Amino acid sequence: MMNMFLKLSRTQYDIRPVEIILLLLLSLFLLNGCDNANHQRAQIDYSKQHPATEGGTLINAMTGEPSGLIAMTAGESAASAIAGNIFNSLLKYDKNLDLAGELAEYWDISKDKKTITFHLKPNLKWADNQPLTSEDVLFTWQKVTDDNTRTPYGADYKLVIKAETPDANTFKITYAAPYAPALETWASLHILPKHLLKDQDINTTAFARNPVGSHYYKLEKWKNGQYLTLVRNPNSTQGQAYIEKLTSRIIPDKAAQFLELSADNIDIMGLDSIQYSRVLPARPELNKNIALYKELGNSYVYLGFNLKRQPFNDVRVRQAINYAINKQEIIEGVLLGLGEPVASPYKPGTRWSNPALSPYLYNPDKAKALLKEAGFTDTNGDGILEKDGKPFSFEILTNQNKEREMTAVLMQRRLKDVGIDVKIRILEWASFLGRFIEPREFDAVVLGWSLGLDPDQYNIWHSSQQGPKQFNFVGYNNPKVDALLEAGRLELDPDKRMKIYHEFSKILLEDSPIVYLSAGYGLNAIHKRVQGISNPAPPAGIGHNTHEWYIPSQYARNELSEY
Amino acid sequence: MLKYIIKRFLWMIPMLIGISLISFLIMQLAPGDITTTEANFNPKASEESRQKLRTMYNLDKPVIVQYGLWLKRMATLDFGNSFASHQRPVFWQTKDKDGNITLGMIQEALPITLLINVLSLALIIMIALPLGVISALKQNQLADRAITIFVFIGFAIPGFWLALMLMYWTGVQHHWLPISGLQSMGSEHLSWFAQTIDFIKHLILPVFISAITGLAGISLFTRNGMLEVLHQDYITTARSKGLSENRVVYGHALRNALLPLITLLGLSIPGLIGGSVIAESIFAINGMGKLFYDAVLMRDFPVIMGILTIGALLTLIGNLLADVAYAWADPRVRRGVM
Numbered sequence: 025m026m027n028m029f030l031k032l033s034r035t036q037y038d039i040r041p042v043e044i045i046l047l048l049l050l051s052l053f054l055l056n057g058c059d060n061a062n063h064q065r066a067q068i069d070y071s072k073q074h075p076a077t078e079g080g081t082l083i084n085a086m087t088g089e090p091s092g093l094i095a096m097t098a099g100e101s102a103a104s105a106i107a108g109n110i111f112n113s114l115l116k117y118d119k120n121l122d123l124a125g126e127l128a129e130y131w132d133i134s135k136d137k138k139t140i141t142f143h144l145k146p147n148l149k150w151a152d153n154q155p156l157t158s159e160d161v162l163f164t165w166q167k168v169t170d171d172n173t174r175t176p177y178g179a180d181y182k183l184v185i186k187a188e189t190p191d192a193n194t195f196k197i198t199y200a201a202p203y204a205p206a207l208e209t210w211a212s213l214h215i216l217p218k219h220l221l222k223d224q225d226i227n228t229t230a231f232a233r234n235p236v237g238s239h240y241y242k243l244e245k246w247k248n249g250q251y252l253t254l255v256r257n258p259n260s261t262q263g264q265a266y267i268e269k270l271t272s273r274i275i276p277d278k279a280a281q282f283l284e285l286s287a288d289n290i291d292i293m294g295l296d297s298i299q300y301s302r303v304l305p306a307r308p309e310l311n312k313n314i315a316l317y318k319e320l321g322n323s324y325v326y327l328g329f330n331l332k333r334q335p336f337n338d339v340r341v342r343q344a345i346n347y348a349i350n351k352q353e354i355i356e357g358v359l360l361g362l363g364e365p366v367a368s369p370y371k372p373g374t375r376w377s378n379p380a381l382s383p384y385l386y387n388p389d390k391a392k393a394l395l396k397e398a399g400f401t402d403t404n405g406d407g408i409l410e411k412d413g414k415p416f417s418f419e420i421l422t423n424q425n426k427e428r429e430m431t432a433v434l435m436q437r438r439l440k441d442v443g444i445d446v447k448i449r450i451l452e453w454a455s456f457l458g459r460f461i462e463p464r465e466f467d468a469v470v471l472g473w474s475l476g477l478d479p480d481q482y483n484i485w486h487s488s489q490q491g492p493k494q495f496n497f498v499g500y501n502n503p504k505v506d507a508l509l510e511a512g513r514l515e516l517d518p519d520k521r522m523k524i525y526h527e528f529s530k531i532l533l534e535d536s537p538i539v540y541l542s543a544g545y546g547l548n549a550i551h552k553r554v555q556g557i558s559n560p561a562p563p564a565g566i567g568h569n570t571h572e573w574y575i576p577s578q579y580a581r582n583e584l585s586e587y
Numbered sequence: 588m589l590k591y592i593i594k595r596f597l598w599m600i601p602m603l604i605g606i607s608l609i610s611f612l613i614m615q616l617a618p619g620d621i622t623t624t625e626a627n628f629n630p631k632a633s634e635e636s637r638q639k640l641r642t643m644y645n646l647d648k649p650v651i652v653q654y655g656l657w658l659k660r661m662a663t664l665d666f667g668n669s670f671a672s673h674q675r676p677v678f679w680q681t682k683d684k685d686g687n688i689t690l691g692m693i694q695e696a697l698p699i700t701l702l703i704n705v706l707s708l709a710l711i712i713m714i715a716l717p718l719g720v721i722s723a724l725k726q727n728q729l730a731d732r733a734i735t736i737f738v739f740i741g742f743a744i745p746g747f748w749l750a751l752m753l754m755y756w757t758g759v760q761h762h763w764l765p766i767s768g769l770q771s772m773g774s775e776h777l778s779w780f781a782q783t784i785d786f787i788k789h790l791i792l793p794v795f796i797s798a799i800t801g802l803a804g805i806s807l808f809t810r811n812g813m814l815e816v817l818h819q820d821y822i823t824t825a826r827s828k829g830l831s832e833n834r835v836v837y838g839h840a841l842r843n844a845l846l847p848l849i850t851l852l853g854l855s856i857p858g859l860i861g862g863s864v865i866a867e868s869i870f871a872i873n874g875m876g877k878l879f880y881d882a883v884l885m886r887d888f889p890v891i892m893g894i895l896t897i898g899a900l901l902t903l904i905g906n907l908l909a910d911v912a913y914a915w916a917d918p919r920v921r922r923g924v925m
Contacts, residue, residue, distance in 0.1 A: 083772065089873075091671060174643060174674070176622070176636045228674045230687030248695055249873020250768055271772065276868040276877065279751055280767045287759045287766055454619030454886070493634045 070313055070552035070579060080575030081269040082554060084292040085281040089249060089274045092232030095214050096168050096175045106272060109254055109570075110237035111214035112261055114142050114161065114195070115207060117477055119562040119569065121374045122518070123207055127156070127215060127238070127261060137202035137516050142210070144193045149259040150217050151242045156261070158189040163218035165197075167226055174227045180209040202514045204521060208478035240265040240571050250274060265571035266556070286310055288581070291551040297360040300547040315552050318545040319561035320373065323474040324366050325431065327420070327539040330466050331499040335398065335411065342536040343384070344394035348442045349435050350386040355542050358430045363544040368529035369473065369481060372543070373563045375518070376479040378526040381533055383540060391442045402443055409443035417445035418467035421460055423453045428470045431541060435470075462492050464499070470541070479525040482509045485532070500537040553579035592911065599903045604658070606899040611654045611892060620646050620886050621670040644670055644888075657892060666693075666896075667889040671882075677893040692878060693893060699769065700862040700874035703790065707797040708855065715802050719809025720841065726814060734806065742803035747865045750796045754869075757792070765789050767871040793870045797863065808851060812844035819843075846917055853909020857902040 090103035116126040128142040148156035168181045186198040238261045241254035254270040275281045284290045329336035351365045367381035400409035409416045422428040436446040460466045486509050487501035508528040515521045556573045622637040641647045666678035679691040722731040758766035774785045825835045862876030882890035
């Protein structure tokens with residue numbers, strides 16, 4: 025029986041040496057592509073600096089396609105990135121992230137701080153030569169607050185109780201109470217042309233795919249699913265940019281983007297930390313043409329506690345965990361060193377970030393001492409601390425995000441060192457929010473906050489914001505912080521506001537309701553043909569002056585790119 | 588026969604309603620809706636605004652009422668508008684009062700997916716059939732083994748990896764083929780002929796990748812079908828009549844071996860409209876796979892339901908066609924049916 029089986033298997037599955045050789049040849053053929061570099065293109069030396077010239081095309085890659093170019097109804101980042109080149113707002117943020125006028129030449133705030141009057145620059149025009157006036161601003165405000173407009177961003181604008189246009193260059197708004205974050209909202213609202221939209225349904229209008237704006241560029245061509253091309257707007261309200269055309273190609277896959285960059289078919293792409301610190305440096309032939317830039321991003325990752333649960337309601341326990349976690353290790357291990365530790369919920373280097381604060385340094389002894397003070401001791405000698413007979417064990421939840429998972433694993437090990445047993449659970453985003461965050465069914469989470477440019481963080485930290493779908497889901501409640509957050513909303517003077525938020529950050533750091541883990545860099549690769557880029561990046565990032573970027577004519581690519 | 592076909596067609600209606608109801612319920616089981624995914628967890632988006640959106644999209648109504656509303660629209664063949672993509676029509680273009688045409692999402696994604704899938708299916712059949720026949724004729728010889736190993740490598744190799752390697756080799760190193768997309772930048776200035784060549788060049792890799800992974804199924808199916816048929820008595824009869832080996836193999840054996848393949852092809856009809864998310868992402872092709880995947884991530888219910896309904900309809904039609912074709916090709920089945 026056994027013998028027969030063997031015989032059978034021999035005749036059917038015998039592989040001869042010839043076949044093994046064939047297989048090897050095949051795999052060699054497939055792998056051959058990797059090393060055998062064969063460059064047919066003439067090498068251009070891109071290292072020389074040239075004076076600024078007009079013209080040229082800049083091609084970038086985006087992972088997603090905008091759904092439309094009216095930012096208030098589109099919502100996704102791809103839409104605001106492109107629409108930001110087409111539409112103006114009343115205000116803008118300069119390279120240090122301070123407010124400056126864009127369509128507005130200047131603005132006044134009334135004595136009672138409730139009325140803001142914007143004075144528009146004279147002779148503003150839309151790309152179709154129609155005048156841009158305060159009527160357009162009023163129209164845009166009416167649209168964003170209209171109940172029929174499908175936008176999730178209307179709430180801030182609904183605080184305006186009266187909007188007026190005393191003349192064509194003046195737009196005056198009145199709030200029921202002073203509201204300092206108001207200015208930021210006027211830096212993010214793209215002003216839309218009334219003459220083209222007044223009879224249209226803003227939710228479905230074809231204007232969203234064929235917009236007319238007032239900024240540096242106007243839409244030239246939108247090839248669905250493939251690319252969008254913008255061309256300079258001769259009527260630009262902000263002067264002229266150097267680069268003639270901006271093309272955004274839609275390439276969802278980062279690896280494919282990287283190949284397109286290598287083949288010189290795109291000029292800019294965002295990199296991940298591995299591409300930035302491992303892949304590109306290992307390719308000298310690419311380094312000749314590609315420059316790398318890093319900028320501090322607008323977000324941070326944190327470990328947030330459920331402050332309503334034992335033992336996280338004890339500040340000593342939170343501080344102990346903060347001391348027990350090695351943030352530098354997380355930045356090195358997870359972000360490959362491409363990030364910074366933070367000590368406040370504001371971007372380092374901006375006025376709102378308190379320079380006097382520094383993160384909790386890794387100090388396991390201090391952590392152990394604090395835990396002991398809070399009543400935790402290892403009574404049964406198993407390496408895990410106990411209090412009242414119960415071991416200190418909790419669960420960290422996070423969503424499906426490789427970096428956050430790795431961060432959680434690193435923390436798990438460090439917390440084990442001080443005697444805390446940590447379990448990790450990874451969840452899909454929507455169920456994470458619906459089943460754990462909203463009903464507050466968690467011990468601790470690893471999440472990130474994206475930062476707005478206004479320092480107001482009332483929604484996240486004020487004790488009144490703890491409802492099921494509100495954002496103070498950690499349950500933070502400190503009357504001193506509440507008072508500061510309220511004061512910050514009423515104070516329109518930037519310097520006085522700064523003091524308020526510096527104080528707020530200081531209390532927040534002491535209370536440690538969350539452990540700031542890291543703020544990663546935004547990483548970019550840009551072809552060296554593009555010049556005029558600020559390096560190192562100011563707080564607003566390298567993109568703050570794209571209108572001053574230029575492509576010397578010697579370096580411009582041919583109109584029809586070969587592949 | 589006609590009566591049979593009509594009967595089958597009428598049966599499709601309750602089937603489709605059942606399938607769509609189940610799809611609708613399963614879709615609702617996933618936590619979250621468009622208001623949690625759009626502007627998700629963004630402190631700038633207030634809860635009141637979200638609630639307003641939920642009311643506008645009828646998401647605050649009970650699931651069964653939502654299904655009823657959807658079914659009512661579908662009865663007039665109105666697939667509705669997307670929640671996410673600036674309210675674009677899900678299926679077919681619409682025209683507003685100023686004459687601006689907004690293309691439907693499926694209308695836009697379907698042709699390219701269909702083209703790539705039809706081309707790759709044709710390529711698969713062209714390559715897999717001869718390979719299968721050769722394998723069967725040279726059973727357990729070198730050629731058979733080499734073919735089997737080759738098709739299994741094609742089957743087992745991760746498509747995205749092979750795609751990236753080929754993109755690197757043909758696109759970055761040699762500039763033979765474009766890397767991604769469907770057209771070169773600026774190709775609209777070229778002549779009609781050059782544009783077509785450009786388009787074909789863009790299709791080569793996606794079609795090849797999608798074909799190479801599908802070879803194994805059909806070639807092994809053909810091989811086994813042939814082997815079975817070659818051992819039948821009527822083949823022995825044919826040989827004993829003194830027919831040439833070619834007549835025996837291609838005239839008698841292959842025709843019979845191909846019968847089960849009809850079912851397989853019928854079943855692959857719905858597959859023709861389903862693109863591969865991974866391949867479409869890598870090649871930056873705006874096809875059905877990506878459309879469906881993005882819609883699911885966004886919880887864009889009208890788009891999800893639109894694609895599922897069309898998929899279900901095509902599956903049912905594919906089954907029917909396979910059955911009819913089978914009856915046409917095989918007299919035994921035909922007699923049973925009629």
